[in-house]
Amino acid sequence: MTSSIAKRVLLALIVVLAMLHESPVRAEEVPTSLQAIVDQAVPGDTLVLKPGTYQGPVAVNKPLTIRTEGEGNVELMNTSRLPALTIDADGITVTGLHITDEMVKETPTVLVRGHRSVLNGLYIRTGGDGIAIRDANEGMVTDTRIEWIADGVRLADKGNGVDVFNGHRWSFIGNTIRNVHDGIYMENSDDTRVTGNRIERSRYGIHCMYTNRTVIERNEGSLNVTGAMVMTARQVSVIGNSFSKQSENVNSQGILLYDTHDSILADNTVDGNRVGLYVELSTGNRLENNEVRYNFVGIQLLDSSSNSIARNRFTGNVADAQARSSEDNRISGNYWDQFRGIDANGDGTSDISYAINPLFQGLTKKRPAFQLFFQSPGMVFLEGLYQSDRDRWTTDSAPLMAPPMSENQIEDAEGRTLTGIAGLVLLGCTGTLFFWMRRRMS
Known part of the structure; x- marks a missing residue:
């Protein structure tokens, strides 16, 4: 009996020693499931996320506002083949999330299927489409940065920064997109506004097909294959x-x-x-x-x-x-x-x-x-000789x-004119004052 008790005590000591030698896992090192937080919320709630890392994927199927708290990054990590974030209800707003989705896949990082969605201030690193919008209308993507994350992938095999299909009356304002297939791609999507975005090192910066009344305004593109490609479209600005x-x-x-x-x-x-x-x-x-x-x-x-x-x-x-x-x-x-x-x-x-x-x-x-032979001496010589059907050229x-003056040049010229007039008026006032002072002193 005494021997049996001694054996049990010895076994307990061994277990305790083994536990003491294990590396402790701190709670903050384990990503919190954002899905669990969303599931507990009531429609209409505002979820304020503390800085830290949250585990994806997450699907939002009720109207919520999800935003970050104060300073510090709120990162949503996703290692699955599902979208990191799926928006499946109308009237959802997501602000400030950093989303890391490293896997190269067909599914997008953010999938939007709800009307009147607002995505603001996101930082998306993606191995697919950054944001895909499907059959959803009247949303906004603003002040968001989208970058391709995976190395060694051909341009033709990358996803788009923003990909819209059958989504009408969207606004894309002030976003920065780099190293993707097409920066902002719109298909069968009318009355869309693309304003103040910067797109670099992609195939087509802004690409619209089968669209009507698209507005592409004050955007910047550099080092892409084509800046703006407008195909099979009407009333585009x-x-x-x-x-x-x-x-x-x-x-x-x-x-x-x-x-x-x-x-x-x-x-x-x-x-x-x-x-x-x-x-x-x-x-x-x-x-x-x-x-x-x-x-x-x-x-x-x-x-x-x-x-x-x-x-x-x-x-x-x-x-x-x-x-x-x-x-x-x-x-x-x-x-x-x-x-x-x-x-x-x-x-x-x-x-x-x-x-x-x-x-x-x-x-x-x-x-x-x-x-x-573009602009070669021989071609230039042949063009000089060619005069056939000139009336049809x-x-x-x-x-x-x-060259006519651009709006900026006109504004500069008007500014210089106003400055000159102001200078003449000031000079006249100074001369008058000087003359008046001399008369008083004499």
Whole structure:
């Protein structure tokens, strides 16, 4: 009996010693399940998350506001093939989360299926689509950063930063997106506003297909394949954007219109791209007041008609323009720095028109390999000889002799004028005061 008790005591001591030698696990090192917190909430609640790491995935199927508390990061970690965050109810707001979703997968990091969703101030590192919106309307994504997380993945195999299908009246404002497939992709999604975003090192910065009344305004894109691609769309507004340094790919453009109709491109800057403005199979569009500079080709018009192209500035491009089968457009009042016109009456426009030689575009359509001879001395010589069907060439009927002033230049000039007037008034007041003082002293 005594021997049996001794054995039990010895076994207990061994267990206690083993427990003492184990590494203690602190509660804060174990990610808290965000799903458990969401499940306990009542519809309409505001969940304020303390700084720390939370475990995903999480699905929100009731209207809630989820936001972070004060300073410090609130990180949602996801290692599953499911979305890190799924929004399945209307009227959900999520603010301030850092979401890390390292697995390369078909499913997105954030999946939105609820109307009137608001995503604000998120930082998403993704191995799929950053945010996918499906059959949901009237939401917002603002001040959010989205980056691709996985190394060694081809551009063609990456997900999109934001991917919208059949989602209408969304706003994407002030977001930064890098190293993804398409920055913001919209398909079958109308009345969407894309404003003040910055997109870098992706395929197409902003890409819309089968959309109506999309507004693309004051965005910046650089080092993408194409800045903004508008395809099979109507009544799109592309205004005040800047797309630069997109020239590494044979298909690089600043802004591309393909099968696009009744749209406007105005006050954009396309700088240092392979093609600044590319227009194909498009009608009824207005291209106005754009700054097109230092591109290999300023503008390409292919099989397009009934477009209005006016008051644009083409400067420093290797070739100002190329055109093919696009003679029926209203082109007037643009500045082409490679064109040498004659202004006999001094009205600022040339008395001779600027006709765009179609030889190179015709040759490369039949023999794409002839692209190698772009602006070669031999090709330039052949273009000088080619004069066939000149009356059908795409033509600026009244090219400008000097570049028109941009809105910024006008504002600067007005500012300098006002400053000069103020200076003259001040000088006059000073002189009057000086004269009055002298009279009093004499």
